[in-house]
């Protein structure tokens with residue numbers, strides 16, 4: 109058994125003010141590489157509580173940074189009315205934005221039934237209301253938005269060799285990997301921007317650092333994450 113996993117679980121328990129013990133059942137789960145966050149059952153970041161079950165991606169710290177960047181840009185503009193959180197997974201992004209901006213209308217969409225269910229559960233837990241729909245990218249979306257935000261799948265099959273067993277065994281592959289060298293979903297988004305984004309609107313994305321050049325070539329501002337990786341890209345409609 110990897111002792112380090114015990115320490116990480118205990119640290120997480122301390123973070124959430126839970127009893128700092130590890131049960132036999134939890135030891136077994138750790139031995140099976142079950143993710144720490146799923147043992148705890150939820151995460152708390154960006155001012156919201158997000159439950160995570162088997163079939164949705166566990167929100168990452170990078171995505172909290174994406175949310176903070178979005179909050180800053182939305183505040184600076186001050187005139188946005190609606191937001192699309194595309195590929196919403198657990199609902200983390202759209203829920204945290206609703207918490208930050210209660211008067212904004214937010215639509216959250218995902219192709220996965222589990223993601224839709226989890227987003228609805230998480231909205232309820234946080235006592236917030238957004239519209240949530242099942243949609244393969246833009247297929248069931250019929251309106252324009254002031255802001256489109258997305259953290260779509262962006263890993264390359266090649267990235268598998270650097271990933272932990274925990275991620276590979278317990279996180280949905282559909283949430284992680286994308287065709288076309290990790291760019292498939294960004295190509296879809298880019299070609300639909302003028303159809304779904306209002307004039308002066310904002311598109312803001314979490315990206316795979318290996319692909320950052322494409323975003324610069326397409327007039328995005330690219331921003332580093334806390335680990336100095338080129339992780340976020342955004343641009344305004346009038347800039348393309």
Ligand SMILES: C[S@@+](CC[C@H](N)C(=O)[O-])C[C@H]1O[C@@H](n2cnc3c(N)ncnc32)[C@H](O)[C@@H]1O
Pocket residue numbers: 165166167168171194195196197198199200201217218219220223243244245258259260261262282283284
């Ligand atoms: C990287 S996860 C992001 C989840 C969440 N937004 C977050 O940041 O924690 C990507 C999400 O994209 C969804 N997805 C994959 N293919 C999709 C498609 N064709 N249309 C819509 N959503 C899709 C997955 O179900 C998954 O929930």
